[in-house]
Amino acid sequence: MATPPSSEYLSSSELTQRSMLSDLAQQRWLIAVGVGLVLFLIVRMRRQAPQERAARNLVRELRNVDDIWDARDLFGSNLPPIFRPAMLLILEELERQVKRGFRNMERSIQHL
Helix, strand or coil, X not given: CCCXXXXXXXXXXXXXXXXXXXXXXXXHHHHHHHHHHHHHHHHHHHCCCHXXXXXXXXXXXXXXXXXXXXXXXXXXXXXXXXXXXXXXXXXHHHHHHHHHHHHHHHHHHHHC
């Protein structure tokens, strides 16, 4: 008497799931791409932003400042990367306000 295959004891969803996983395991290149993508994301998340690097350098080098000229050079080289995001936000807001002002002037001219 022959024994029934093991697939007869599985429901249709279990059989589909098992066959999908075995098909995926046979696609080595797809697994390699997935692992590579995960590694890339991990490395990308660990990289510090330029602002953070500049702030760390500023604090580290602030201990070696002897006079006002050293302090001026130190702040001059490290503050632009730290304040860059804030300056960009200020410029974006200024641009938005100018556009709004021009729109208001156009409306008032059209109403004349």
